[in-house]
Amino acid sequence: MIDYRYKAKDTVTGRVIEGLISADSEMAAGKLLLKQKLYPVEIKPKSGSVLGAGATSGHVPLKARVIFTRQMATLIKAGLPVGTALNSTLGQVDNKKLQNIIFRISKSVEGGTAFSQALAQYPDCFNHIYVAMVQAGEASGSLDTTMLRLADQIEKEAEILSKIRGALVYPALVMVVIIGVLIYMLSSVVPQISALYKSFNKTLPFLTQVIISTTDIFGKYWLIIIPAIAAVIYGLYIYFKSHNGRKVMDRAKLVLPPMNQLFTKMYMSRFARTLGGLTSSGIPILEALKLVGDSVNNLILEAETRVVAEQVKSGRALSDALGKTEYFLPLVGQMVKVGEDSGTMGEMLDKLASFYENEVDQLIKNISTLIEPIIIIFLGFMVMVIILGILYPVYALVGGGL
Numbered sequence: 001m002i003d004y005r006y007k008a009k010d011t012v013t014g015r016v017i018e019g020l021i022s023a024d025s026e027m028a029a030g031k032l033l034l035k036q037k038l039y040p041v042e043i044k045p046k047s048g049s050v051l052g053a054g055a056t057s058g059h060v061p062l063k064a065r066v067i068f069t070r071q072m073a074t075l076i077k078a079g080l081p082v083g084t085a086l087n088s089t090l091g092q093v094d095n096k097k098l099q100n101i102i103f104r105i106s107k108s109v110e111g112g113t114a115f116s117q118a119l120a121q122y123p124d125c126f127n128h129i130y131v132a133m134v135q136a137g138e139a140s141g142s143l144d145t146t147m148l149r150l151a152d153q154i155e156k157e158a159e160i161l162s163k164i165r166g167a168l169v170y171p172a173l174v175m176v177v178i179i180g181v182l183i184y185m186l187s188s189v190v191p192q193i194s195a196l197y198k199s200f201n202k203t204l205p206f207l208t209q210v211i212i213s214t215t216d217i218f219g220k221y222w223l224i225i226i227p228a229i230a231a232v233i234y235g236l237y238i239y240f241k242s243h244n245g246r247k248v249m250d251r252a253k254l255v256l257p258p259m260n261q262l263f264t265k266m267y268m269s270r271f272a273r274t275l276g277g278l279t280s281s282g283i284p285i286l287e288a289l290k291l292v293g294d295s296v297n298n299l300i301l302e303a304e305t306r307v308v309a310e311q312v313k314s315g316r317a318l319s320d321a322l323g324k325t326e327y328f329l330p331l332v333g334q335m336v337k338v339g340e341d342s343g344t345m346g347e348m349l350d351k352l353a354s355f356y357e358n359e360v361d362q363l364i365k366n367i368s369t370l371i372e373p374i375i376i377i378f379l380g381f382m383v384m385v386i387i388l389g390i391l392y393p394v395y396a397l398v399g400g401g402l
Contacts, residue, residue: 004029008038016041030103031091039087040103041110060125062158064095066151068102073147082143083109101125114138129274129291136281149277156273156353160266160360167368174375178382185386190215193390207389243299250298254327262363267296268329269356271305276349286313301327331355 006029007018017038023029030040068089075085086106093099101122108118116135119126130150137146194212197204204212218225239245253263274295278288286309293305304325311321319337322328332352339348 005044006033006038006040007042008033008040011037011039031099034087034090039110040107060095060098060101062154062161064093064098065125066155066158068093068098069147069154070151073144073151076147077144082115098125115143127295129278129295132283132287132291133277133281136278136283140282142281146281149280153273153277156357157270160269160357163361163364164262164266167364167371170368171371171375174379178379182382185390186211186215186218190390191219193394197393205389205393207385208393211389247299250300253298254300258367262360262367263298264327264329265356265359265363267298267301268332269353269360271296271301271328272332272335272349272356273353276346276353279349280346285318304328 004021004023005018006021007016009016021029021032023032029043033040033043071089071092072082072085075088076082080088083106086102086109090099090102090106093102105115105118105122108121109115114135116131116138119134120131123131133146133150134143137143140146190211194215197208197212240249254260254267271292274292275288278291279285283291289305289309289312293302293309296302296305304327308318308321308325311324312318317337317340319333319340322336323330323333335348335352336345339345342348
């Protein structure tokens with residue numbers, strides 16, 4: 001426990017109170033004061049030094065941001081000022097980093113800083129799109145609606161990512177097991193069988209010779225082979241983290257089957273959902289296109305979005321500009337055209353995003369359904385190789401067939 005000096009405003013009487021409080025952190029001290037109906041103005045360790053920015057280090061999950069955003073929307077819609085709403089959410093958030101961030105944002109807002117500007121101080125938690133939409137909500141007086149839209153947007157994103165990760169867990173575990181079995185067979189079983197074969201001085205089947213030769217090479221040069229494989233993997237990792245490597249990977253996601261349909265529709269959903277949220281919040285289309293290009297998280301589509309923005313800037317309709325792109329699906333331009341003609345751009349983009357989200361869900365289910373038989377076939381092939389290459393020759397030796 002640490003002793004803190006605090007200055008707080010009594011929310012009942014309005015008086016400013018100073019005193020000491022013991023807590024594990026500055027954030028915990030703030031929560032204790034709030035429970036006592038004291039709004040913290042300043043909290044410092046007893047020594048007088050202010051806590052550092054390290055209190056906000058760590059990861060903020062998407063789920064925690066969704067909960068915070070939705071709670072803020074509800075409280076603001078109920079008529080609470082932003083500062084009061086922030087203090088109310090403070091005790092309902094479990095993530096420690098987010099708790100500290102909210103506490104600092106509430107102090108900034110209490111000091112006269114706009115909510116959007118206070119959020120902008122924590123870009124790792126609240127990205128530029130989040131900040132821009134909040135800023136637009138503040139300007140238009142529809143902050144509660146904007147926060148609800150943001151919560152829905154983040155929640156949809158989290159759902160899609162969770163489903164994709166879930167679909168990949170099973171095959172990843174199976175591959176780990178297969179690799180483990182192969183390593184065990186090559187390092188323990190095959191050398192023993194190899195010695196047995198040599199003692200009989202018999203000509204072995206080609207497949208058996210390949211397996212034994214591979215095992216011998218790995219046994220002699222594993223100190224070179226393993227670091228070489230690790231170096232190649234690390235080199236590929238570094239390359240694909242670079243700008244050129246990301247471009248290659250991002251293009252592959254859009255063109256290589258069978259995963260290109262999944263990635264393309266996921267990107268279309270993200271583009272439509274984000275652009276719809278920005279335009280509905282009152283952000284001009286050119287600024288919205290710049291923001292949404294950064295949010296798609298694909299360098300190829302980001303470049304195409306910049307081209308679209310330039311064409312719109314020169315006077316071309318957004319639907320026409322989208323229709324001339326290489327990677328945007330035709331339905332995107334068609335739905336935008338309907339929105340332009342009817343004056344319901346935001347609504348059309350939301351419907352488009354929902355459509356592609358459902359498509360992504362179905363694709364994930366289809367992929368998950370296909371993965372299981374593919375894995376079974378692969379396992380069957382591996383079993384056949386082991387039987388033909390190792391076990392059958394042993395049986396033949398024992399039976400005198402070789």
